Amino acid sequence: MKFLCVECDEGMKLVQSDRPSEDALSAVFECPGCGWRFALLTNPWETQLLKSLDVRVGGKSDAAAAEPMAALRSSLSAAGASPAPSGGSDAAAGATRPSCPFAGMVAQQQAHGAAAASPATPAAIPPASVPMRWTEEAMLRLERVPAFVRNMARSGIEEFARSQGLTEVTGEVMDAARQKFGM
Amino acid sequence: MKTYRDIAGDGGSDIAGQVVEQTRRLSVRLSSIQHAVAVMSGKGGVGKSAVSVNLAVALAAAGCRVGLLDADINGPSVAKMTGVHGQRPTILPEGVVPVSGPAGLKVMSMDLFLASDDSPVEWQGPSSEAYVWRQTMEMTAVREFLSDTLWGDLDYLVLDLPPGTDRLPNLSGLLPKLDGCVAVTLPSEISQFVVQKSIQAARTPGVRLLGLIENMSGYLCPGCQGLQPLFPSGRVEALAARQGIPYLGRIPFDPRFSEAMDRGCPVVLGKPDSPVSAAFISIAASLRNILAHRTSPPPSSHRGVSS
Structure with a gap:
């Protein structure tokens, strides 16, 4: 086009x-x-x-283009996909499982539900229909998250931003999200 | 006013370049594979996957380096049949390590990425009118399985295709190198009715038809080892002759064969002396010969189990 x-x-x-x-x-x-x-x-x-x-x-960035099976792993529905496909042995899994800064946050969010991570008053929370803006810096940091958890990480960060009454994700918001979830 | 072709590039996205890069990556990965062979039928339920698995194992047992790709994205069964169901492939920055199956078979399947036995393949995306994009996503998954799996040096890569007469033409459009395909059919008229369409569909893009395999050619009695007919005999050989393709052999129906598949133990290894194993070993030898010498055996030559 x-x-x-x-x-x-x-x-x-x-x-x-x-x-x-x-x-x-x-x-x-x-x-x-x-x-x-x-x-x-x-x-x-x-x-x-x-x-x-x-x-x-x-x-595509070089990193995004080089990631193996990125489309498959990032597009599989979280409900049906294996959470962390990696090596069969513990050693192999440890060596190959990406050190994803958001994996813990996503897992915690899934475990406790999005509501637990939403301290702001209801009136201050933008509705989910309001699109969340991402700054260039935040977007670049998101690009570094492994593809197969990127969508979940994005959703989790946006949910966190909304809970703070924000409509834009910045590097500071990502830092706050990491701190919030103990990363 | 300028036309589409008057404007160089696409404004900056270089979509065409991204597609070229995908193709390049695929070509590089497949360059270490001697022969890529697809197993197809067009018809569901004829035993394509069981044939693919045992053919691959028979090749591996003969000392060949073999990979097996389950190209059935929505109904993956190869992992279970090879006993690797539940394992996870190792993901490295340079690619995904396939799971090691029987006889050193390198296995890759969508099943290895699913959470549980009852997890279907579900994609993220708009659920309404998903037909718009779902098939494209499936082909992208097949492409990534091919290009991003660390296959290493292989003598043979066997691709187990899902049902559908369009599957092989789609695959041949994707693959820079496909040495040919093997068609599987039951002796029933309805099976052959569909399979012959697949054979014709393979001809259009110029895919080499390596041969036709007759599955469930007869019932192998576990007691007397006699082969009892399930369908009128000779029909599949006649189809092969009509289509001008080699008849590679017949696989009898043996309940122990399907039980072995359920257990994830290919019969070629579990019961190498059985008539079913003998048929697969014979067919694998024929296939190797055809691919090595690029010559075809006579269209109706008898191979596999004698009735």
Whole structure:
């Protein structure tokens, strides 16, 4: 898919893209001639199709591209997927299980339920329908989380941010989440 | 006004480049594999997986280095049949180590990633109208199994395909290298009715048909060891002759065979002297010969168990 600025007859250039959230992504394009910008917003099916093809608008980071079976492990439903596929022996498992900074938080959240991690008053909590923004720094840190727990980590952090009455995830929010969950 | 082809690139995402990288990664991984062979039928319930497992084990028992990929994403059974169900593959930064099965078989299956026996394969994504993306996700999973598994040097990679006459054409479009396919059928007319469609579907993309295997060719009496007919004989050989492909042999139905599969103990290893094992060993030898010499045996040559 390409975009053309009809006024300038120039191909639009990608200037910013958000990583796909649960069901949507956005990408901002700009005309190199006149500077006109517009945002592409995908619906859940379009977003999922991109995930299914294992491609990303905006390109993949080297780390994301190199991770083995990333699409499979990040797309399997948490209910049916093995929690941490790793080596059969303890030694192998210890050697290969990623030291994920959010795995404990996710496990704790699953064990105690999201409600336990929501101390803010109900009136201050943004509804789940309000999309959570991620700063570039926070997004880069999320990229470092192993793919097969990334979606769960993202959900957990967003849930934590909402519980604090926030609508944006920053590096400070991620630090607070880690502290909150004893990581 | 400029057209699509007048604009270089795609604005910055390089989606085409990402797909090329996927293909490159797949080619690199498969470059250490001598022969990739798919086992297909198109029809469900004909015993593809049992044939795949025992064929792979027969090749491994002959001293070959063999990998076995369960390409049936939604109904994975290879892990259970090879006795590795419940194990977890080791995940390393450079790839995923396959589970070691009988006779050193390297096994990879979706089953190894599922939480429990009754866990179905469920993908994250919009549940309504999931048909839009689910099949694409399945093919991506197969691609990742192929490209991200640390297969190492293999003589043979056996791919156990799910039912569906479109499966082989899809796979051949994905794989940079597929040496051919083996079709499995029951002697029943309805099975052959579907399998012949798969054979034709394989021809369109130019996949080499290595041969046809007749499964459940007759009932092998555990008492007298006599082979009693389950279906009229000679039909599958006639199908092979009509299609101009080698008839690789027949596998009799033996209750002990299916029990061994349930236990995760391939019959080729558990009862190597049984007629079923003899049939698999003979078929594996024929397959090796065909792949090694790139010559086909006569279309209706008799192999496997004699009736």
